[in-house]
Amino acid sequence: MPETITLTLQVNGARRTVDTHPMARLLDVLRDGLRLTGTKEGCGEGECGACSVLLNGRVVNSCLVPALQAQDGVVVTVEGLAEGEALSPIQDAFLVHNAAQCGFCTPGMLIAADDLLRRCPNPDKEQVQAGLAGNLCRCTGYSKIVDAVRSVARQGEVR
Amino acid sequence: MEVHVIGASTIRKEGRGKVMGSAAYADDVDLPGCLLGMTVRSRCARGVLKGITFLEGVPWDEITVVTAADIPGKNFVAGHVDDQPFLVPVGGAIAHAEQPVLLLAHADRAVAEKARRLVRLDVEELPPLLDIEEALACVRVIHGERNVLKEIRIAKGDPEPVFAAAAHVVEGVYRTGAQEQLYLEPNVMIGTVEHGPAGLEVTVSGSLQCPYYVHDAMKQLFGIPGERVRVVALEMGGAFGGKEDYPSVIAGHAALLALKSGRPVKIAYDREEDMAATTKRHPSRTRIRSAFDAQGRLLALDIDFALDGGAFTTLSPVVLSRGALHAAGVYRCPDVRILARAVATNTPPCGAFRGFGAPQSLFAIERHMDVCARRMGMDPVELRRLNVLRQGDTMATGQVMREDPGLEGLMDRAMAAIDYRALQKAYAVRNAWDDPVKRGVGLSVFMHGCGFTGSGEATMASVAGVEGRPDGTVAVLAASTEMGQGKNTVFCQIVAETLGLPVDMVDMAEVDTKYVPNSGPTVASRSTMVVGRILEDAARGLRLALVQGGFLAEPYDPEAFREAMRAAHLKLGSLKTYGQYRANPGFAWDDKTYRGDAYPNFSWACYAAAVAVDLVTFEVKVEDFATVQEVGRVVNPTLAAGQIQGGVAQGIGWGLWEEVTFREGRMANNQLTNYIIPTAADLPHIRVEFLEGGSPFGPGGAKGIGELPMDGPAPALLNALRDALGDLRLDEVPMTPERILNRLEEARHA
Numbered sequence A: 001m002p003e004t005i006t007l008t009l010q011v012n013g014a015r016r017t018v019d020t021h022p023m024a025r026l027l028d029v030l031r032d033g034l035r036l037t038g039t040k041e042g043c044g045e046g047e048c049g050a051c052s053v054l055l056n057g058r059v060v061n062s063c064l065v066p067a068l069q070a071q072d073g074v075v076v077t078v079e080g081l082a083e084g085e086a087l088s089p090i091q092d093a094f095l096v097h098n099a100a101q102c103g104f105c106t107p108g109m110l111i112a113a114d115d116l117l118r119r120c121p122n123p124d125k126e127q128v129q130a131g132l133a134g135n136l137c138r139c140t141g142y143s144k145i146v147d148a149v150r151s152v153a154r155q156g157e158v159r
Numbered sequence B: 001m002e003v004h005v006i007g008a009s010t011i012r013k014e015g016r017g018k019v020m021g022s023a024a025y026a027d028d029v030d031l032p033g034c035l036l037g038m039t040v041r042s043r044c045a046r047g048v049l050k051g052i053t054f055l056e057g058v059p060w061d062e063i064t065v066v067t068a069a070d071i072p073g074k075n076f077v078a079g080h081v082d083d084q085p086f087l088v089p090v091g092g093a094i095a096h097a098e099q100p101v102l103l104l105a106h107a108d109r110a111v112a113e114k115a116r117r118l119v120r121l122d123v124e125e126l127p128p129l130l131d132i133e134e135a136l137a138c139v140r141v142i143h144g145e146r147n148v149l150k151e152i153r154i155a156k157g158d159p160e161p162v163f164a165a166a167a168h169v170v171e172g173v174y175r176t177g178a179q180e181q182l183y184l185e186p187n188v189m190i191g192t193v194e195h196g197p198a199g200l201e202v203t204v205s206g207s208l209q210c211p212y213y214v215h216d217a218m219k220q221l222f223g224i225p226g227e228r229v230r231v232v233a234l235e236m237g238g239a240f241g242g243k244e245d246y247p248s249v250i251a252g253h254a255a256l257l258a259l260k261s262g263r264p265v266k267i268a269y270d271r272e273e274d275m276a277a278t279t280k281r282h283p284s285r286t287r288i289r290s291a292f293d294a295q296g297r298l299l300a301l302d303i304d305f306a307l308d309g310g311a312f313t314t315l316s317p318v319v320l321s322r323g324a325l326h327a328a329g330v331y332r333c334p335d336v337r338i339l340a341r342a343v344a345t346n347t348p349p350c351g352a353f354r355g356f357g358a359p360q361s362l363f364a365i366e367r368h369m370d371v372c373a374r375r376m377g378m379d380p381v382e383l384r385r386l387n388v389l390r391q392g393d394t395m396a397t398g399q400v401m402r403e404d405p406g407l408e409g410l411m412d413r414a415m416a417a418i419d420y421r422a423l424q425k426a427y428a429v430r431n432a433w434d435d436p437v438k439r440g441v442g443l444s445v446f447m448h449g450c451g452f453t454g455s456g457e458a459t460m461a462s463v464a465g466v467e468g469r470p471d472g473t474v475a476v477l478a479a480s481t482e483m484g485q486g487k488n489t490v491f492c493q494i495v496a497e498t499l500g501l502p503v504d505m506v507d508m509a510e511v512d513t514k515y516v517p518n519s520g521p522t523v524a525s526r527s528t529m530v531v532g533r534i535l536e537d538a539a540r541g542l543r544l545a546l547v548q549g550g551f552l553a554e555p556y557d558p559e560a561f562r563e564a565m566r567a568a569h570l571k572l573g574s575l576k577t578y579g580q581y582r583a584n585p586g587f588a589w590d591d592k593t594y595r596g597d598a599y600p601n602f603s604w605a606c607y608a609a610a611v612a613v614d615l616v617t618f619e620v621k622v623e624d625f626a627t628v629q630e631v632g633r634v635v636n637p638t639l640a641a642g643q644i645q646g647g648v649a650q651g652i653g654w655g656l657w658e659e660v661t662f663r664e665g666r667m668a669n670n671q672l673t674n675y676i677i678p679t680a681a682d683l684p685h686i687r688v689e690f691l692e693g694g695s696p697f698g699p700g701g702a703k704g705i706g707e708l709p710m711d712g713p714a715p716a717l718l719n720a721l722r723d724a725l726g727d728l729r730l731d732e733v734p735m736t737p738e739r740i741l742n743r744l745e746e747a748r749h750a
């Protein structure tokens, strides 16, 4: 096996090239290779969703994705949600509703919520709960997260 | 200008960084040249370490290895009792299966991992002691003369003769299992050691709740004075008590490796190691004997409360104390006897977890009251109404209810919120139908003592301060840490309100023991109430200093205050004022007799749950959950509600699903695949109501809220299950589907 491999991928809109271990996970490429540390590791076994990112338009647990699979892929992480200093609607809603307490689940939760709202712009409570069931949070009891997601959906309705 | 900052839902101070992904947690810190540390553990519940062998397969000369022989100071983690070694020495006793024996570090994680697997421990095994009953029965003696880490007795009157004459005597035994805190961020600690002019200088930073606990631990481990130890608390991804004492161990390990290697060392536990090795909620067993008169008035309580402390003392004495002090619940009772014991077993030490002993004893009494009511043919709600504490009543320690806790009002509100009576009626009809889903509703009434028990706060004499900075902002100086609960925001609100400034003029200083005073550990629902009040004093001091120094004239506006701080800075160089803990006048506590005012204050609550049980799968769905609490003045309603909802979710998890399975003294299900915590799909939207009573003690009348929500869910849920399923032995949490099935079978055969 070669010592390192070279990956090229698009991350948060920019083309990036990075050398990494052939066995590395997408999570390692993002955190160690590209120093995008917003994406978190909560379990390393696909159970908690803290490492959620968008890969080619789908939410994945980046701790389960071999880096090689992301070759030429398009990745969006939490760092890619805001436009400069301007928060995206879902980030703003999380802030206002206190949906981020310790904040460790937040990056993954935001990616999952953003994706949910894209697929289903006006989810009801059950749809939000089901849509976020792959992302564990130990702080909030999810009530304020559900509130935050639904508040964005309702704004969409008004607009 | 009138500014009202307390009572406003100010947005979380550090929230922006958290939603942008830029908040830096310990594992996010870039550390060029750092080594990664690993821990080799005993893997045997009880024995003697005879030797260590290093097998071939890695370049051992590149790997830093630390054993107990490398420790410069004392090989004990500073605590209530010095009995827990940082590393087991060769020839030393092994007391549990996750005990650290040896440390390794290398720049490449893969090499360090491989090396860990190439260390062989030569151990002479001994038979272990594994649970409360074995320990109490002294099947083997592993600690002192009878395996007791701590014993507490509380007595009020004499219950014994009352039992003989009472109309009703009801007995019950209740058990609760261990629970994993499961903060989403596993433990991470970074250590560096430098050789300064006076000797070793140790710096540790990471995910930790109590900087000065770690500070004490490093002084003792390295045998150096406090000036040469620096502890920095970084952004923390949750803790819930789980990062109260164990971080001292990891910090010591990282610093020992740093000393030996001369490089910074990071130890980051993965989830499996974190779950297996670090502290959990104490398993418990509570035996209650209660006497009632013919009308259902509670006459006597005899409670035997036991906790499994694990292999070392750690925090067990104080967890036990809080459990014992909550064991009689919210009831008026003339004659009470409480015997509380924490026992030693050969399992990893238990520690702090939100609630700290109280959820265990409150589960027992709140479940027991339901059992008693049904045994006496009474409604559980009415039995509680008849017996709850009112103004002038005394608790088991003799503490007098100076104000009315308003418990009946809390019950009324909680029952209204969930529509208790209507649900009960509807369920009674529907449960008779031939439908495999049975529903029930139940409640619990409880309290949580705010702040440290008894004389704890007075002994600690915490200090906190504020600093007027030259840029015209105010910094809060306190060692209290942010773990998601909202301390950053609430402290800034309290200081802003006291100074009459907008909250964006106030910020937290970095929690670094080099700059902030010891405001005590961030535990025991004490930060808002105790530290908040100290900050109120410190802020008043700052204003007074500016006024008396001629820099500021009252009344003032924020701009004038800013100017005054700039001017004072130019003249004085630095502008800091401090406050220190002041005891509540008229409160007294005797630690020897366990008599007096156990807590300066209690928060009070009633929680109601509606559940549905599927008799095909035995799964329980929580359909509705209502919480009503009196926590004094609510400083930040949105943050406070978040605390309640999060605590309730953990309480529901403990009550229904979260089971730690031990096999030969080791956690067998130390993975998120088989240790089940609630997901978004498992919980209802949790209703939160606050009734604001005034507290003369806390800042602006605030009391503690952090732990309260952990206490009520488990008994409310099991009481609701009783309502759904009829007379079953619902005496244990978690009440998993397997347990429900077993209890139903048991009832069928009875």
Ligand code: FES
Residues within 6 Å of the ligand: A040, A041, A042, A043, A044, A045, A046, A047, A048, A049, A050, A051, A052, A061, A062, A063, A064
């Ligand atoms: S870290 Fe990837 S799912 Fe938990």
Ligand code: FES
Residues within 6 Å of the ligand: A099, A100, A101, A102, A103, A104, A105, A106, A136, A137, A138, A139, A140, B184, B237, B238, B484
């Ligand atoms: S906010 Fe802490 S885990 Fe979700």
